Structures are given as C-alpha cells and as structure tokens.
Amino acid sequence: MLQTTPPPSSVLLNLPNAISFARLCAVPAAIYLVLDADWTAAFAIFAAAGISDAVDGWLARRQGGTALGAALDPLADKTLMVGMYITLAATRQLPIWLAILVVFRDVMIVGGLLLLWLYDHHVPIRPLAISKLNTGLQVGLVGIVLGLNAAGLVWLLVRQAAVWLVAASTAASFAAYVRQTVRPA
Numbered sequence: 001m002l003q004t005t006p007p008p009s010s011v012l013l014n015l016p017n018a019i020s021f022a023r024l025c026a027v028p029a030a031i032y033l034v035l036d037a038d039w040t041a042a043f044a045i046f047a048a049a050g051i052s053d054a055v056d057g058w059l060a061r062r063q064g065g066t067a068l069g070a071a072l073d074p075l076a077d078k079t080l081m082v083g084m085y086i087t088l089a090a091t092r093q094l095p096i097w098l099a100i101l102v103v104f105r106d107v108m109i110v111g112g113l114l115l116l117w118l119y120d121h122h123v124p125i126r127p128l129a130i131s132k133l134n135t136g137l138q139v140g141l142v143g144i145v146l147g148l149n150a151a152g153l154v155w156l157l158v159r160q161a162a163v164w165l166v167a168a169s170t171a172a173s174f175a176a177y178v179r180q181t182v183r184p185a
Contacts, residue, residue, distance in 0.1 A: 017069045019056035023049050024076035027083050034087045039149035046146050049080055050139065078106060081135075084142045093145050098167055102138060105174040112181065123181055130176050134169040141166045 026045055033042035053073070060069050082103055089099035116123050141162040148155055 012066070012068055014063065014066065014069070016056040016060040016063065017066060017072055019052050019059070020069060020072040020076045023052050023056075024072070024079055027076075027079050030080065031083050031087045034084070034091060034093075034146075037091075037149075039146060043143070043146040043150040046080075046084070046142060049076075050143075053077060081138055081142070082106060085138075088142065088145055093149065094141070095163060098163055101167060101170050105170050108174065109177055112177075116181070126180075128173065128176050128180065130169065131173045134166070134173040137162070137166045137169050 026049060030042055030045045030049070033039075033045065053076075056069075056073060060066075060073070085094065085099040085102045088094040089096045113123060113125065141159075144155075144159060144162050148159065
C-alpha cells in the first residue's frame with residue numbers, strides 16, 4: 001500500500017510543533033518585557049504561553065505526537081520557566097535563592113539524565129505527581145508575580161506563601177527524582 005503522508009513520528013513541522021516553537025521564540029520577548037517592567041505585556045505573553053502549551057498538547061494527542069514535539073514542548077516550557085525565574089530574581093521580584101533552587105533542580109535532573117545516558121544507564125523518564133504539582137506551583141507563582149505587578153498590587157502575603165510552596169515542592173520533587181533514580185531495580 002502506498003503511503004501518501006509520512007508517519008506522525010517523522011513529521012517535523014506540524015501545528016503542535018509550530019506552536020511549541022513559537023512559545024520558545026517568545027521567551028526572549030517575555031524576559032525583555034520583565035526587564036523593561038512592562039508587566040502587562042509580560043503577563044500577556046506568559047498567559048499566551050500557558051494557553052499555547054495546553055493547545056499544542058491537545059493537538060498533539062489528537063494528531064499523534066512526534067519525536068520533535070516530545071523534545072520541543074518541554075524545552076519551550078523549561079526555557080520559559082528558567083528564564084522567568086532568573087529574570088524575576090534579577091529584578092528583585094522573587095528571592096534569588098528561589099531562582100537558584102528552581103534552576104539547580106532542573107539542571108541536576110537534566111544533567112543527571114545525560115550523565116546516566118552517557119554511561120549507558122537508561123532511566124525511564126516518568127513525571128512524578130510531586131513534579132506535576134511543583135510545575136503547577138512554579139507556573140502559578142510566575143503568574144501571580146506578573147499579574148500582581150500588571151495590576152499594580154503588592155499582596156505580599158500571597159506572594160510569600162506561594163514562594164514557600166514553590167520552594168518546598170521544588171525540593172520535594174528533586175528528592176523524589178533522586179530517590180527514583182538511585183533506587184535499585
């Protein structure tokens with residue numbers, strides 16, 4: 001039987017991948033807008049990134065995912081979050097120690113997986129429940145900071161509570177990944 005379209009896994013450019021790529025390309029703009037204290041525009045880009053993440057995920061599930069999309073989507077997500085945490089810390093909107101913790105966790109997880117892969121020790125990559133909670137809290141904190149600044153509000157208690165929730169969930173997520181990786185099979 002003659003196949004007229006390539007199998008989904010070999011398609012490079014499809015709508016979900018284009019949306020993920022656009023989200024990745026929006027990161028420098030979001031960083032610039034925070035550095036420029038244009039909170040409304042930064043919040044709008046961050047919100048659009050969140051919506052685009054949901055849309056490209058939904059489309060990928062409906063159309064069948066691609067190998068490129070499986071790498072591009074989390075790359076866009078992590079680049080946005082790391083960029084926002086570093087930039088918000090640099091502008092004193094978030095504690096520097098929190099940005100270090102968030103970035104350290106991500107670097108250690110990715111770096112650890114790369115090292116294990118280099119030494120031919122393959123670890124299945126499965127998102128843990130605590131990691132999903134952590135991601136939601138990290139995204140929420142950035143949204144709170146950008147949204148409060150855009151609205152001209154301070155709400156220090158809400159911001160501080162969110163900072164400590166993110167810190168605790170980031171540490172717990174990192175510990176859970178380490179435990180999962182070193183646990184004997």
